Amino acid sequence: MIPCRELRETLLSRTTKTTAKGRKTSFNTFIRYTFGASAACLLLLQTACMQEQEAAASDLAVEETTEAPATPPDSASAAPQQATPATTATSTSLASASPAATEWSYPGPKPLPGAVLPGKRIIAFYGNLLSKRMGILGELPAQDMLAKLDEEVASWQKADSLTPVQPALHAIVVTAQGHPSAGSKYRLRMTHKMIDDVLELAHQRNAIVFLDVQVGHSTLQEELPQLEKYLKMPDVHLGIDPEFSMKEGNVPGSRIGTFDAADINYATEYLSSLVKQYNIPPKLLIVHRFTQGMVTNYDQIELRPETQVVMHMDGWGHPALKKDTYRRYIQKEPVQFTGFKLFYKNDLRKSPRLMSPEEILALDPKPLYIQYQ
Template identity: 30%
Template sequence: MRVHLALSLTAACLLAACSGGDSPDAGAAAARPSAEVSPPGAGAGSSPAVGAPAGTEETAPAVVPKQRKLPRGGTTVFPEHRLVGYAGNPGSAAFGILGIGDLGAKGRDIEKRGEAYDSDGRTILPVFELIATVVHRGAGDDGMYRSRMDDEIIEQHLKAARKAKGLLLLGIQPGRADFLPEVKAYERWLKEPDVGVALDPEWAVEEGDVPGEAYGRTTGSELDVVAGYLAGLVADNGLPEKVMVYHQVARSVVVDESRLHRHAGVALVKSIDGIGGPGAKRGTWYHVLQDTPGHVHTGMKLFLEEDVERGGRLMSPAEVLALKPRPSYVLFE
């Protein structure tokens, strides 16, 4: 069991910004932004054709949404970019570096750290991976062992990501909930051109299991349904390619991975999350990647504290870039 699990779960219970789960105001509805995003073409209907026989109508042509761009231009993430990011949650430092210190300075920090990962010609695209759905040991009012961050917190992180001309990824620790409804809960944000998702199936437990007491898991089919939903948002709203990360610490965490198919407009990334020194992380990398579909990009998570505590030091940028296939996402927690 990973060292940071207990810390994260304990810290989760202290989150004041969550709108469900174990927080005192679990039943309160999350505050919504004053301006909702409407799908392009909303309100367009059909009008009778001039001179048409009474009682007949001519359907108006479909409105094609204007193509939107990524923060640093273009509509595709790979192979031009390498994602370099911080993960965390403002509720506690135990969740990762993103929740520590000045949020407004994180973009500069990521840019500086990312300079060591652009030696192969890829440009760095900063990532803020906010844990938005947070797992808990307590069931909560709905019995799902999770809570969702308020829109105010998400908006703060999106503003910080935009200041850095980067991406915001909404992390999902679903507890006993399914991934798709958790992702759909953030549709207002996912209609934005610079917001994606990061799924953490280690925290997706079965009925009767409690997060932190048993590893969760998901299937390639469940991941495929989420990817298909995101592809629909991209097509319907003229969005650039949307990033969908799924974290994996062991092969057992994702079964039947071959059922995760390619989807137009979705950049799939598998992040390897093993803890330890460089040798241990390389071993986990090659072991967990064995079942990965060829169209899925790879990512490496580096734990700034746990990797050093267990392995003596953090993997160097040269060691990370020497992995095969070379990671397209480097995440620090």
């Protein structure tokens, strides 16, 4: 574990994950984010220090005893929480899961035909085409970005030849804002033109697409139906980011937000309804997470055959910190499948290299969704 003081400089840039200076494009001019950087940096520094202190105080082989934070109040439009879920994440341990298993060994019902997981490992490039600072997706010219994606796909295929690699583009299409914006929702919806451009690039590599939503003061109930035109397409899936779900009315970036199981259950139910209505393959749902409070009541998340849930380790920093975050918030609170993020820039601030595919494959359980930002 890295001393907390050594992480200070790294953590101070964590708030740039989704803040970006706009650049003029052939689409609309992207609005510059104005998050409360100082408050966010302090909060994130405290979070990392707390993780370090917890790790130092307990043996890794002993069950974690840290008390989870109280569940924040749900939004008024949140879907009601089921008292007894049909299938909960605690029904099966993820520790023994293997992509090569001949029998279904993951929590939840066996997926319908056409499901991506666990038969493939997804390698995704994340960001926004209108910003060079929100991730690799928009940082490089389109063809250079696709060529780099090809390299990562080949690297992962070499590291695990038994699991086919599925390339993906993961685009932020609803971005949290540091100002009220339209409707005082503190979020900005991207144009259909931008989403269409992502789809066109994906088709060049037979890649699937994820549309990522940062609700701000809005809700999933309000935002997801706006994307139905795309989510009903067979190769388009969904990502949701609790970090920017500000249920208590804070400005995005001033503190870390949260989703409850009820919010995630709404998303899986909505996606499942599209699968049934349009007779399409199962949908994937990526849920970002790097702190305890970002997801509450994980054991009440309902798993459905039409939707596959990936709990995605979204933290950055030194490999030791990333692995500890994965252990604490992904491995110890299993839902169904797992993901792991690599940051081309922020991960290198205190480490000479990115974690290799071989290092990530040594994690338990092995992530089946890998995201590069």
